[in-house]
Amino acid sequence: MKMMTIGKAAGKAGVGVETVRFYERQGLIEQPPKPINGGYRDYPEETVRRIRFIRQARELGFSLRETAELLSLNADPSTDCADVRERAQGKLLEVERKAAQLDRMRLALERLIAACPGQGALKACSIIEALKGGEGVAVKPTQDKETTP
Amino acid sequence: MKMMTIGKAAGKAGVGVETVRFYERQGLIEQPPKPINGGYRDYPEETVRRIRFIRQARELGFSLRETAELLSLNADPSTDCADVRERAQGKLLEVERKAAQLDRMRLALERLIAACPGQGALKACSIIEALKGGEGVAVKPTQDKETTP
DNA sequence: CTACGCTCCGTATAATAGTACGGTGTCAAG
DNA sequence: CTTGACACCGTACTATTATACGGAGCGTAG
Numbered sequence: 001m002k003m004m005t006i007g008k009a010a011g012k013a014g015v016g017v018e019t020v021r022f023y024e025r026q027g028l029i030e031q032p033p034k035p036i037n038g039g040y041r042d043y044p045e046e047t048v049r050r051i052r053f054i055r056q057a058r059e060l061g062f063s064l065r066e067t068a069e070l071l072s073l074n075a076d077p078s079t080d081c082a083d084v085r086e087r088a089q090g091k092l093l094e095v096e097r098k099a100a101q102l103d104r105m106r107l108a109l110e111r112l113i114a115a116c117p118g119q120g121a122l123k124a125c126s127i128i129e130a131l132k133g134g135e136g137v138a139v140k141p142t143q144d145k146e147t148t149p
Numbered sequence: 150m151k152m153m154t155i156g157k158a159a160g161k162a163g164v165g166v167e168t169v170r171f172y173e174r175q176g177l178i179e180q181p182p183k184p185i186n187g188g189y190r191d192y193p194e195e196t197v198r199r200i201r202f203i204r205q206a207r208e209l210g211f212s213l214r215e216t217a218e219l220l221s222l223n224a225d226p227s228t229d230c231a232d233v234r235e236r237a238q239g240k241l242l243e244v245e246r247k248a249a250q251l252d253r254m255r256l257a258l259e260r261l262i263a264a265c266p267g268q269g270a271l272k273a274c275s276i277i278e279a280l281k282g283g284e285g286v287a288v289k290p291t292q293d294k295e296t297t298p
Numbered sequence: 299c300t301a302c303g304c305t306c307c308g309t310a311t312a313a314t315a316g317t318a319c320g321g322t323g324t325c326a327a328g
Numbered sequence: 329c330t331t332g333a334c335a336c337c338g339t340a341c342t343a344t345t346a347t348a349c350g351g352a353g354c355g356t357a358g
Binding site: 017 | 303304305306307
C-alpha cells in the first residue's frame with residue numbers, strides 16, 4: 001500500500017516536515033493515528049489540501065488563528081448551520097475589505113507603472129494615497145483633538 | 150505652531166507610540182530631526198500616511214520588508230524610472246496573485262453562505278477547494294517522486 | 299542482517315513584529 | 329516654580345510562526 005508519510009505530505013504541500021508537526025500541535029490539522037503495530041503515520045490527501053490552504057491564507061494576511069477559524073467553517077458539515085453561516089459572513093466581510101484594499105494597491109501600482117515608462121519624472125504617483133480608505137476596526141481615539149488645541 | 154508630536158502622529162495613524170519608534174528603527178519611516186534647541190520632534194502628515202499604509206500592507210500579508218519595498222517605489226520621484234517601473238511590475242504581479250486567491254476565497258465563502266441558510270446539511274462546500282490554484286514560488290522540489298517509489 | 303534514510307518526539311533556537319519599562323528631559327498649565 | 333503629562337532613548341520582554349537538533353525507532357534496498 002502506498003503510504004504517505006509526513007515527509008511526502010510535507011513535500012506535496014510545499015512545506016517542511018517540522019511545519020506540518022507545528023500545525024498539528026496548533027490544532028490546524030489532525031495528526032493521523034499511529035498504526036496499531038506501531039509504524040509510521042499515514043497522511044491522507046486531505047491533510048495536504050489543508051496545509052496548502054493554510055499557506056495561502058497566511059499569504060493573504062490571515063493569522064494562524066484566523067486560518068483555523070476559516071478551516072472550522074469547512075470542517076463540520078453537521079454543526080449548526082446558522083452558526084457556520086454567521087461566521088462565514090463575518091469572514092466574507094474581512095475578505096471583501098482586504099480585496100478592496102488590494103484593488104486600490106493594484107490600481108496605484110498600475111498608475112505608477114503607466115506614469116513611469118516614458119520620460120517624465122513621475123511626479124507624485126503616490127502608492128500611499130492608494131490605501132487611504134477603509135480603516136479597519138475603530139482604533140482607540142486617544143482623544144483626537146486634532147486641529148483644536 | 151501646531152506641533153505634531155509622536156504621540157499625536159501615532160494616535161492619528163491608529164498605532165502606539167512604540168510602534169512608530171519601531172518603524173523608525175526599521176527604516177520604514179523617517180525620524181524627523183530634533184529641533185536645534187532640543188525639544189520634541191515634529192511629525193509631518195506624510196508620516197501618518199506612511200504608517201497607515203504600512204498597517205494596510207501588513208493586513209494584506211506583506212512583511213515589513215516587502216512593505217518597505219512598496220514604499221520605496223513611492224519614495225524616490227527622481228530615481229531611475231526604469232528601475233522603479235520594473236520593481237512596481239514585480240509587486241503588481243504579487244498583488245494580482247493575492248487578489249486572485251482572495252477572490253477564490255470570497256467565492257467559496259459566498260457559496261458556503263448560499264448553501265447554508267435553508268435547511269440542508271451543506272454537504273461539501275469546501276473552502277479548502279477554493280484555494281487550490283496559483284502555487285506561489287516554486288518550492289524546493291525535495292525530490293518529488295510522488296507515486297513512483 | 300546491515301546500512302541508510304526516514305519517522306517520532308521533546309525540546310531548543312530563530313526571525314519577525316511588535317510592546318513594555320525605567321530613567322531623564324521638556325513643555326505647558328496652574 | 330511646581331506638577332503632570334508626555335517625549336526621548338536604550339534595553340528588555342512578549343507573541344507568533346516557524347526551524348533546528350538529537351537520540352531512539354522503523355523499514356526497505358542490497
